[in-house]
Amino acid sequence: MPRPIQATIHPAALVNNLARARVAAPEARVWAVVKANAYGHGIERVFEGLRGADGFALLDLDEAQRVRTLGWRGPILLLEGVFEQRDLELCSRLDLWHAVHCDEQIDMLATHKTHVPHRVFLKMNSGMNRLGFTPERYRSAWTRLNALPQVDEISLMTHFSDADGARGVAAQMAVFAAVTRDLPGERSLSNSAATLRHSMPLDAGDGWAASDWVRPGIAIYGSAPDFPEHSAADWGLQPAMTLAARIIGTQTLVPGDCVGYGSSFVAERPMRIGVVACGYADGYPRVCPTGTPVLVNGVRSHTVGRVSMDMLIVDLTALPAAGFGSEVTLWGKTANGAVLGIDEVAQCAGTVGYELMCALAQRVPVITGADETS
Numbered sequence: 001m002p003r004p005i006q007a008t009i010h011p012a013a014l015v016n017n018l019a020r021a022r023v024a025a026p027e028a029r030v031w032a033v034v035k036a037n038a039y040g041h042g043i044e045r046v047f048e049g050l051r052g053a054d055g056f057a058l059l060d061l062d063e064a065q066r067v068r069t070l071g072w073r074g075p076i077l078l079l080e081g082v083f084e085q086r087d088l089e090l091c092s093r094l095d096l097w098h099a100v101h102c103d104e105q106i107d108m109l110a111t112h113k114t115h116v117p118h119r120v121f122l123k124m125n126s127g128m129n130r131l132g133f134t135p136e137r138y139r140s141a142w143t144r145l146n147a148l149p150q151v152d153e154i155s156l157m158t159h160f161s162d163a164d165g166a167r168g169v170a171a172q173m174a175v176f177a178a179v180t181r182d183l184p185g186e187r188s189l190s191n192s193a194a195t196l197r198h199s200m201p202l203d204a205g206d207g208w209a210a211s212d213w214v215r216p217g218i219a220i221y222g223s224a225p226d227f228p229e230h231s232a233a234d235w236g237l238q239p240a241m242t243l244a245a246r247i248i249g250t251q252t253l254v255p256g257d258c259v260g261y262g263s264s265f266v267a268e269r270p271m272r273i274g275v276v277a278c279g280y281a282d283g284y285p286r287v288c289p290t291g292t293p294v295l296v297n298g299v300r301s302h303t304v305g306r307v308s309m310d311m312l313i314v315d316l317t318a319l320p321a322a323g324f325g326s327e328v329t330l331w332g333k334t335a336n337g338a339v340l341g342i343d344e345v346a347q348c349a350g351t352v353g354y355e356l357m358c359a360l361a362q363r364v365p366v367i368t369g370a371d372e373t374s
């Protein structure tokens with residue numbers, strides 16, 4: 001028998017979460033962002049659940065190839081564009097749309113030989129100072145692109161740094177609007193946080209600028225982009241990934257007994273604990289302290305002591321029926337419908353749900369939820 005740990009991908013949750021994004025931005029088309037192997041879920045595993053999207057957005061050319069291999073004929077967008085000249089050949093061959101965020105990428109396009117001109121998304125650095133042309137240089141980049149025979153339609157794109165927080169998107173939107181006001185082309189602005197929190201019809205009545213394409217990632221996997229202000233449940237999102245393992249041993253403690261490496265936990269009263277077949281080599285964060293929530297047979301409990309490579313310890317004192325073989329849900333949902341949001345666990349680890357999903361280790365077997373069809 002393999003080690004009793006498993007991740008489950010829930011297609012019905014993906015369908016639900018994609019629908020939530022559509023409700024939040026009813027006018028927009030939706031890129032399902034599937035970079036980083038669909039945020040750790042596996043592109044092939046999420047494809048059925050997300051094929052109702054209008055397109056797939058990602059970074060790696062080999063991931064684009066995988067989406068095409070799955071039979072997707074619709075739009076695919078390379079969010080960082082190409083990295084070297086020959087990437088453009090694959091774009092031509094696979095009909096990939098691509099971001100253009102720097103002069104070097106325009107140079108490559110200018111010498112690219114293609115029969116079919118490319119659809120590009122010209123990216124503005126509207127304040128985040130990651131990728132994109134500054135507002136001052138954006139229009140000259142547009143003009144240069146527009147003159148290239150290799151380029152078909154130019155869409156306009158930017159990315160928000162603070163859509164999940166107090167600063168919001170207004171300042172960056174104002175910059176983007178001012179610079180692009182009279183430029184033709186579709187707009188793509190919003191990640192999950194902006195889609196959920198700041199989707200208004202962006203057309204304020206002065207002719208500018210509905211967001212034609214939204215780009216939700218984390219929300220479609222069922223994590224709240226603005227936790228703890230909102231939970232996934234607040235947004236109507238369902239976990240698309242469950243990580244669960246079984247108890248492979250138990251111990252009974254008396255006051256003064258220690259647990260795990262470094263004896264960081266000391267029992268103050270009689271306790272019963274369970275040893276779970278999940279550790280940091282499975283992708284469970286080692287930094288999760290005593291008290292990090294888990295579900296044991298669908299009932300809430302918490303970790304005790306340090307997480308080790310292959311195991312972690314949970315408190316069974318209040319759960320006398322639990323023992324060897326009991327199921328422990330590290331995040332996601334149980335058969336009885338109980339949910340432990342990945343965001344809660346991430347918060348205990350001082351990080352975000354994104355990082356936990358993406359860090360699911362190769363050694364964890366992944367299955368697609370059996371009783372669910374999309």
Ligand SMILES: *Cc1c(COP(=O)(O)O)cnc(C)c1O
Pocket residue numbers: 033035079159190191192193215216217218219225
């Ligand atoms: C990753 C990414 C997204 C999706 O962001 P979420 O916060 O996961 O919704 C959108 N746009 C770009 C450019 C990205 O790189």
